[in-house]
Amino acid sequence: MDNAQAGATTQTVTFRIWRQDGPGNEGHYDEFRIPYRKGANVVSCLMEIQRNPTTVQGKKVAPVVWDAACLEEVCGSCAMNINGRVRMACSALIDKLEQPITLDPLKKFPVVRDLTVDRNRMFEALKRVKGWIPVDGTHNLGPGPRQSPHDQSLMYVLSTCITCGSCLEACPQVTIDNDFVGAAAISQARLFNMNPTGKMNSEERTRALMGPGGVQDCGKAQNCVKVCPKEIPLTSSIAVMNREVTKVLVKDIFFKEEERKASSGPG
Numbered sequence: 001m002d003n004a005q006a007g008a009t010t011q012t013v014t015f016r017i018w019r020q021d022g023p024g025n026e027g028h029y030d031e032f033r034i035p036y037r038k039g040a041n042v043v044s045c046l047m048e049i050q051r052n053p054t055t056v057q058g059k060k061v062a063p064v065v066w067d068a069a070c071l072e073e074v075c076g077s078c079a080m081n082i083n084g085r086v087r088m089a090c091s092a093l094i095d096k097l098e099q100p101i102t103l104d105p106l107k108k109f110p111v112v113r114d115l116t117v118d119r120n121r122m123f124e125a126l127k128r129v130k131g132w133i134p135v136d137g138t139h140n141l142g143p144g145p146r147q148s149p150h151d152q153s154l155m156y157v158l159s160t161c162i163t164c165g166s167c168l169e170a171c172p173q174v175t176i177d178n179d180f181v182g183a184a185a186i187s188q189a190r191l192f193n194m195n196p197t198g199k200m201n202s203e204e205r206t207r208a209l210m211g212p213g214g215v216q217d218c219g220k221a222q223n224c225v226k227v228c229p230k231e232i233p234l235t236s237s238i239a240v241m242n243r244e245v246t247k248v249l250v251k252d253i254f255f256k257e258e259e260r261k262a263s264s265g266p267g
């Protein structure tokens with residue numbers, strides 16, 4: 001049903017919202033109906049429901065808990081499943097959504113309460129790939145090496161990641177309890193490896209993507225790139241980091257062979 005039309009005829013919007021009191025608890029859906037407002041987004045509707053959390057059956061319930069901060073697709077905190085697809089709630093307009101609008105928490109992250117999840121695995125993944133540039137003191141090091149405009153514009157796009165978790169949510173290789181680092185951290189490793197100063201630690205970052213949970217766990221489903229709200233070229237980041245991992249592996253084989261020859265001595 002076209003919601004612009006639905007709103008015009010019914011003047012209400014119906015939500016089915018996942019309710020869960022705490023981590024690991026049983027959950028259920030509560031249904032709410034609120035007045036239709038043209039141009040409203042999911043977060044503004046959640047705020048409306050919060051003012052009077054009464055279900056369509058007339059039962060007064062605890063206010064729905066969700067995360068949001070910037071309301072302009074910058075903080076990444078409002079990612080949730082909206083009608084079964086991961087979206088940013090602050091930019092999801094109700095006029096473009098089928099009713100009832102079903103809201104579920106992200107499924108690849110532990111639920112804290114209702115629609116709020118614990119995204120710690122993303123920060124652990126950034127720690128694993130050393131997603132930062134080490135600085136050697138605060139003294140002025142002078143201008144850094146020049147970067148090509150092409151690299152600058154690519155790095156800009158890579159740097160727009162908002163750690164929303166949408167790419168992990170859509171990825172079939174990510175489960176709630178495995179340790180695949182996911183597309184966001186792989187792309188951040190690429191970003192920091194491209195940085196003229198960050199290049200110094202590029203092998204460390206690349207090595208962190210080797211082995212279980214690393215870039216080779218990617219199943220190439222390419223869902224990540226379709227759901228990223230910042231349109232980051234995640235599949236190209238994965239391909240680049242896969243090549244970097246292969247180069248390091250070849251280098252390791254070469255050095256092992258050199259060592260073997262050296263230890264076996266002449267003749």
Ligand code: SF4
Nearest residue numbers: 161162164165167228
């Ligand atoms: S890469 Fe895109 S989808 Fe993944 S966390 Fe960053 S902004 Fe979100």
Ligand code: FES
Nearest residue numbers: 069071073076090
């Ligand atoms: S509230 Fe910050 S991205 Fe939606």
